[in-house]
Amino acid sequence: MYNRKQLLYLREQQLKEVEYQNQLLQKELEKQKSIETERERISHDMHDDLGAGISALKLQAEFLKQKAENDDLQHDIDELLKTSEEMNLSMREMLWSLNSGNDTLGSFIDYAIQYADNFLRKTKIKLWSESEDIVYDTPVSTEMRRNMFLCLKEALNNAYKHSQSDQLKLSFIQKNKEFIMKISDNGIGIKNENSEGNGLRNMKRRMQEQNGECQVLSEGSGTEIIFNILL
Incomplete structure (x- = not known):
C-alpha cells in the first residue's frame, strides 16, 4: 500500500x-x-x-x-x-x-532578388540569381530575415560603390538546416587595408548576433561575400 x-x-x-x-x-x-x-x-x-x-x-x-x-x-x-x-x-x-506572413525562406529570397534587381537597374551592373535545394516554406524568424536583408543591402551597396564590376551574382543555397547566401562580383576586389571597413564589420556583427557567419573572399579579381546561418 x-x-x-x-x-x-x-x-x-x-x-x-x-x-x-x-x-x-x-x-x-x-x-x-x-x-x-x-x-x-x-x-x-x-x-x-x-x-x-x-x-x-x-x-x-x-x-x-x-x-x-x-x-x-x-x-x-x-x-x-x-x-x-x-x-x-x-x-x-x-x-x-x-508582416509575419513573410516569415518564410521563400518570401525572403523573392524579396531579396526583387530588391537587388531594383537597386541595380539604373547601374551598369547586370544581376544574375540562382537558388539551390530551397524549401520555400521553411519558417524563419523575423529577426533573422531582417538581419539577412540588411546584410544583403550593405553588400550590394559596397559592390556598387567600390567594386567597379559589371556583373553580380546572387546565390541562395539550403543544406538541411543550413542556409547560405552568396554575393559575388567580377570587380577589382578588396584591398587589404580596406578589408575591414564599417560595412563589413556591420555585416559580420549582424551574422554573429544570429549565430551565423560572414566570410569575405577576394583573391585576384572579384569579391565573394558568403553568409551562413542555421535555420
Whole structure:
C-alpha cells in the first residue's frame, strides 16, 4: 500500500508538472499571437497613413514642378521627389519586415532578388540569381530575415560603390538546416587595408548576433561575400 501511494503521488506530481508546462506554453502562444496582431496593426497604419501622406507629397511636388520656370527651383523639386521616393522605398521595407506572413525562406529570397534587381537597374551592373535545394516554406524568424536583408543591402551597396564590376551574382543555397547566401562580383576586389571597413564589420556583427557567419573572399579579381546561418 505504501508503494502504491508513493506511485500515485509521483503520478500526480507528473500531471501537475505537465499541466504547468502546458500553461506556460499557452501563455507563450498567446504572447506571440498578440505580438503578431500588433505588428499587423502597425503595418496597416503605416500603409494607410504614412503611405498616403508620401503619395500626396509626391503629387504636390510634381504639380509644382510643372508650374516652376526657374531652373534652381526645378532642381530643388527634383531633390524633393527623390527624397519622397526614398521614403516610400524605406516604408515598403519596413512593411515587409513587419508582416509575419513573410516569415518564410521563400518570401525572403523573392524579396531579396526583387530588391537587388531594383537597386541595380539604373547601374551598369547586370544581376544574375540562382537558388539551390530551397524549401520555400521553411519558417524563419523575423529577426533573422531582417538581419539577412540588411546584410544583403550593405553588400550590394559596397559592390556598387567600390567594386567597379559589371556583373553580380546572387546565390541562395539550403543544406538541411543550413542556409547560405552568396554575393559575388567580377570587380577589382578588396584591398587589404580596406578589408575591414564599417560595412563589413556591420555585416559580420549582424551574422554573429544570429549565430551565423560572414566570410569575405577576394583573391585576384572579384569579391565573394558568403553568409551562413542555421535555420
